[in-house]
Amino acid sequence: MINISDLQTPCLLLELRKLNANLDRMAQRVDALGVRLRPHAKTAKSIDVLDRALGSGTGGITVSTLREAEYFLDHGITDILYAVAIAPAKLATAADLMRRGADLKILVESAETARIVSTEGRRAGLRYKAFVEIDSDGHRAGVRPASAELLEVADALDGVGAELSGVLTHAGSSYHCDDTAEIARIAASEREAVVRSAEFLRQAGHSCPEISLGSTPTITFASDLAGVTEARVGVYMFQDLVMAGLGVCAVEDIALSVLATIIGHRRDTGAPIIDAGWMALSRDRGTSMQKIDQGYGIVCDELGAVLPDMIVVAANQEHGIVGRRDGGMIDPSLFPVGKRLRILPNHACATAAAHDAFHVVGPDGTVEAAWPRCRGW
Template sequence: MADEPKALDRFETPQLVLDAVRLERNLARMKTRLARFGVPLRPHIKTAKSIEVYRPALEGAVGVAVSTLAEAEYAFEHGARNILYAVGMAPGKIGRALKLKDEGADIIVTVDSIDGAQALAARAGESGIGVVVEIDSDGVRAGVKPESEEALAIARRIDAAPGLVFRGLMTHAGGSYASRSVEDIRAMAERERRAVAGTATMLREAGLGCEIVSVGSTPTALFAERFDGVTEVRAGVYMFMDLVMAGLGVCAFEDIALSVLASVIGRQADRGRLIIDAGWMALSRDRGAAKQPVGQGYGVVCDAAGRPLDDLIVVSCSQEHGIVARRDGKPLDVQDYPVGTLLRILPNHACATAAQHGSYLVTGEDGRAFARWPRINGW
């Protein structure tokens, strides 16, 4: 990319655009919030997958969280040492985690079953790899029940294995994404906190140290009122924000740092709709906001400067086509949008939309692109 910042109309569409001013503001918001409670952040890099994006979030952080070993290796190459792989360990991946440990990473892996712990124990040799037990705080995904015999049994199994070091507990209140109000989010945050803090107390009483007591999701991280008993907070989406977060009341449209630049490639005057060159390949198939009180189709349509347009959304998608129409079903006046008009689409789910792209086109205060930041994908 040339040194001279360039206007967005100099780029082909579709393009994933990252507003560096909003990114910086989002990073600062989380930092300020957690600093108030004196609890450190562990940025989850699964959303950004780019050191250029998450580097400023590392300042004062305890380490990083990752969702794949590819992210772990990437983070390690870029200087991270304390790396929590926050997805249950598949036995087939243990060798790759041990290699990272060998190379000097303090890689901490996750299990939520006795057989998962056994598989790790059988292959860990004398590595001393760290392990956390996942606790299920919301009934949505993985983990064992808080303060359960099962949690204790798994922790004991890990602690007894010569090659494993029991490090503590983690949970993720992904259920907070389905909240209906900020009060709901606060309640979920408290449930998330209690789930691990209570279990940690139980394990400590049983003689098992819990150095790590990790919680986190963007909504709960930003709205929790207590972090007592918690040693760190994980979050990833907060860097970019998205329509799901806006629908939850976690952010405003003006905080969403990510958008997809697209061109009008057709217009249907009779039906009052436009066709753009951003389909699900560029936007993703994520309809995260569909269950919220206000659905957003495949994204909210903005002008080229990023200002939301009068109630336009992407109502449907095929691979490389998006259909733009009014949310209220009335025909839009296509005369205002000749073929070639640039639009920007705010994403439902930042993680999913970013994953469809290999890099970010980064814009500064003047709205011009000053950099291209690569991101990784794959496993």
């Protein structure tokens, strides 16, 4: 049995108890809202995590790359929604995954792409299942809800080379709210945009079986998802400081951290310097736009207890500089070289991406497993 003191630093830790609690909480939440959970694999990129997120359900997953789709198919998950608008040159890879058994759903956001997908499906002798992307909050791609363009895109899916699976949206603006009431309002408009779009398509004679939406903030604070069939959420598995800043979780719910070792000190402030820089923590400064800027992350002791008012104030490639929020002096004798600390991430997706595996740990620092991650495109 190995312990975290046996691990080389920097490395990624995942607290199993917190992961399980986060998974349970969201499963209950989605169940109470009366929709299916389609967990987003982009944060974890790990079959061990996604198997747990699916639980006893037979539901599918969401992916952000075809590399993820391939990886999860290789591990036995077939119901996969690739929730980034498809580039035509990626259709051959999508077809290959379908021939290998994937029940793959792709995303289109224009009539132009829908026509290409239909043509390529006929040419390949298969039928692509396509969701149409709805822009519910003006933050990215997609057609306007219940618009003439939406109908044009649906019509361009010819029913032979491609069929309409449903409508999909993601209220990315929910990451930039000032309070949870605002998140709840965005959740309502996210729902309204896709439910209205699906009704519009159905009135025009289209079958539109699925209505898919979600983000961890909106699903956490939605009061009503009537009409919606599935919720896509990813970061809830680990949670992070951006989510804590939004009020989506408590800092204590964050299951992910980077284990680091003190390698020196600043001579002026006594501040410890750790061997986790932005290469291990990521360059993500998502909390810089929030009420409390967490620097490059909150500092905890080796077992994960938060050290009051200590954050990583600066980062070089392989150096992190720990500091007090108030910029005050630190007694370096409390932080000797060799001592280990954990850093909670601003953004779990970005921090996890810097590492090839999760070291799964118990509350006493026992390392119970190493779960590999997939990577690339």
